[in-house]
Amino acid sequence: MALSLPERLPGFVGRLPAPPPGLLRPVFQQLIAGMLRRHPEMFERLGEYGRRRFLIDPVDLPVIFIMRPDAERPLLTPHRRGEAVVWEAAVRGPLPKLISMVNGEEDGDALFFSRDIVIEGDTEAVLALRNAIDDAGIDLVEETEALLGPFAGVLAALRKRAVPLLEAAARIAGAARAAAGRAHDKAGAHDGAGEDGGRGAEGAS
Amino acid sequence: MSLELVCPAGTPSSLREAVDAGAHAVYCGFRDETNARNFPGLNFSRKELEEAIAYAHERGAKVLVAINTFAQAGRMALWEQAVDDAASMGADALILADLGVADYAARKHPGQRLHLSVQASASSPEAIGFYVREFGVKRVVLPRVLTLPEIAALNAEIDCETEVFVFGGLCVMAEGRCLLSSYATGKSPNMNGVCSPPSHVAYSEREGGEMVSRLGEFTINTFAAGEKAGYPTLCKGRFEAGGRKLYVFEDPTSLNAVDMLGEFAKAGVTALKIEGRQRSKAYVRKVVSDFRRAVDALESGEAAHTSLASLSEGTQETEGVYRKTWR
Numbered sequence: 001m002a003l004s005l006p007e008r009l010p011g012f013v014g015r016l017p018a019p020p021p022g023l024l025r026p027v028f029q030q031l032i033a034g035m036l037r038r039h040p041e042m043f044e045r046l047g048e049y050g051r052r053r054f055l056i057d058p059v060d061l062p063v064i065f066i067m068r069p070d071a072e073r074p075l076l077t078p079h080r081r082g083e084a085v086v087w088e089a090a091v092r093g094p095l096p097k098l099i100s101m102v103n104g105e106e107d108g109d110a111l112f113f114s115r116d117i118v119i120e121g122d123t124e125a126v127l128a129l130r131n132a133i134d135d136a137g138i139d140l141v142e143e144t145e146a147l148l149g150p151f152a153g154v155l156a157a158l159r160k161r162a163v164p165l166l167e168a169a170a171r172i173a174g175a176a177r178a179a180a181g182r183a184h185d186k187a188g189a190h191d192g193a194g195e196d197g198g199r200g201a202e203g204a205s
Numbered sequence: 206m207s208l209e210l211v212c213p214a215g216t217p218s219s220l221r222e223a224v225d226a227g228a229h230a231v232y233c234g235f236r237d238e239t240n241a242r243n244f245p246g247l248n249f250s251r252k253e254l255e256e257a258i259a260y261a262h263e264r265g266a267k268v269l270v271a272i273n274t275f276a277q278a279g280r281m282a283l284w285e286q287a288v289d290d291a292a293s294m295g296a297d298a299l300i301l302a303d304l305g306v307a308d309y310a311a312r313k314h315p316g317q318r319l320h321l322s323v324q325a326s327a328s329s330p331e332a333i334g335f336y337v338r339e340f341g342v343k344r345v346v347l348p349r350v351l352t353l354p355e356i357a358a359l360n361a362e363i364d365c366e367t368e369v370f371v372f373g374g375l376c377v378m379a380e381g382r383c384l385l386s387s388y389a390t391g392k393s394p395n396m397n398g399v400c401s402p403p404s405h406v407a408y409s410e411r412e413g414g415e416m417v418s419r420l421g422e423f424t425i426n427t428f429a430a431g432e433k434a435g436y437p438t439l440c441k442g443r444f445e446a447g448g449r450k451l452y453v454f455e456d457p458t459s460l461n462a463v464d465m466l467g468e469f470a471k472a473g474v475t476a477l478k479i480e481g482r483q484r485s486k487a488y489v490r491k492v493v494s495d496f497r498r499a500v501d502a503l504e505s506g507e508a509a510h511t512s513l514a515s516l517s518e519g520t521q522e523t524e525g526v527y528r529k530t531w532r
Contacts, residue, residue: 045216045246104218107488110516113434113457118410124245124403131246134485135216 008094009060018062018080025077031147032067032076035138038146042136043071049128055087055121058095069129089122089129101130102138207504208466209476211269211368212493215247215483220257220268222486227497230267232300233257233482234398239287240271241302241324242482243398255294267297273322274398275303275381285309292317300346301325302381311340320368321345324381324395330362337365344368346478348380349460352529353468360473369469371462372492373480374518375525376400377440377455385439389421401438408437433457435519457519462527463496463511466503488516 036043043050046069056065066085068075079085091098097116100106108130111117119126212228214220223231234240236248249257258268270291276284284306291299292314299317301307302324310319323346327333336342344366347356360367378385380394387393390405407419414430418437425442428434435441435457444453460480462469469477477500479492495511502509514520 049245101485104486107485107491107516109484109518110488113518113520114515115416115428115431115434118416119408120410123406123408127403128245130485131216131244131483135218135246137218 006096014060014062016062021078028076028078032074034146035143036074039136042132043069045132046128049125052088052125055090057092058098059092060094089125090120091126093117099140102133102140104134208470208500210496210500211476211478213479213482217253217257219486219489221260222489223493224261224264224266226490226493228266228493230269232269232271234271235287238398239274239284241273241394241398244483251290258295269298269300270296271300273300273302273324275395276306307340318343323348326379326381333363349376350379350526353527357472366475368476368478369474370460370480371477373459375460389423389439406437433520458521458523459517460525461513461522462524463499466499
């Protein structure tokens with residue numbers, strides 16, 4: 001299912017307090033266990049790279065994730081941004097871009113060329129993960145709906161409302177940035193910030 | 206006969222995507238050192254290739270299997286097995302580079318159509334004539350070092366079809382003979398199927414958003430915050446020379462020859478190749494459908510420009526050596 005997502009989430013989302021990771025942990029564990037059930041070929045394609053610990057860092061969220069896509073013992077745990085975590089390979093980027101890449105709607109190399117996505121650590125493992133996910137045809141919406149079972153309808157209704165809301169919020173944030181930029185320019189400052197001025201607002205963990 | 210569009214597939218889902226997007230033929234390889242895109246998480250198991258060939262054939266598309274690295278002494282069995290398996294699965298052609306592998310394929314599977322990989326770097330009538338005469342090669346994939354007039358002149362002198370790259374990563378060296386990756390890492394596309402193997406690539410972010418890319422012990426590039434990036438290959442590296450920091454060999458840029466399709470047809474070219482077996486199915490979907498539209502438009506006498514800069518290395522496009530403006 002193609003999602004219409006903004007380039008990145010509005011800045012305030014990243015400043016929200018992170019939900020208690022302890023509460024989220026069973027949900028994400030269920031999510032990766034479900035992915036293993038529905039896409040065993042992805043874990044098979046990953047082979048030995050499935051035993052690496054990947055840091056998934058949606059830079060516009062207050063949480064980060066550690067994932068070990070191991071067919072024997074899959075793991076997906078949320079952590080508060082800033083919490084010390086151990087990882088061997090990292091993928092960082094705005095949540096909408098990460099979702100588009102996982103859903104097969106945007107090309108990982110293109111996101112790397114445009115600097116939307118940053119990778120660190122074990123490059124080989126990141127490449128293997130990206131290729132395996134791309135082949136598996138993951139759809140995060142369907143995965144989440146499968147997780148929710150009978151409550152999937154609630155998610156669908158929420159999604160219908162949330163996406164336009166997020167897009168509107170992103171447009172408002174963009175307009176506010178542009179207005180701030182114009183005010184800044186009028187004040188005689190020239191710092192070279194363009195339309196891209198919003199990128200990289202949050203650092204890594 | 207219209208131009209044949211030959212499209213990349215690094216995974217089974219990319220192959221299905223390419224076929225659905227209008228590829229006339231798809232090229233792919235086994236998950237081992239026999240193909241020149243031996244990257245982690247890519248390529249086909251035997252079972253996957255069998256299913257992929259069935260999928261393509263049901264929809265009228267061909268599957269070309271790349272077995273295009275150079276076989277290593279004492280390990281020939283790996284390449285021979287790949288040839289036997291691809292032939293028995295009904296591959297429409299095998300794309301080969303190594304003389305020994307070509308000889309084996311021609312003798313063991315005399316009815317099998319053979320193409321000569323760009324990795325063989327055959328660019329003269331004499332070299333191509335040898336492969337045609339000795340192994341019955343039906344098509345040669347031309348290295349990206351020839352100009353359009355050179356391609357036309359070559360086609361007038363050879364007895365086989367030619368295939369040219371029209372989109373994707375631009376290898377600026379003579380393929381099959383480039384030793385840069387081997388020099389830096391000990392691994393090369395020629396022998397191991399990997400150029401700048403990811404096991405030797407490292408990226409790091411510096412304060413202020415600078416990104417440094419390294420290959421083995423070499424710093425390939427330092428990109429300023431927001432500056433468009435390229436692959437970590439030595440040929441696209443930015444180095445200090447003569448007191449200046451510059452791209453010594455080539456900028457990070459991709460080939461896009463979509464505006465030259467008519468000229469390729471006039472020059473006697475048979476097939477157009479899209480690079481990118483290491484790219485995602487999103488790339489395959491977009492590039493293949495755009496180029497299929499362009500090929501169809503050419504047939505109906507129209508022009509169909511397409512800009513695919515957002516998918517290109519460094520988000521820049523070039524027509525490369527085809528329109529050589531330098532000497």
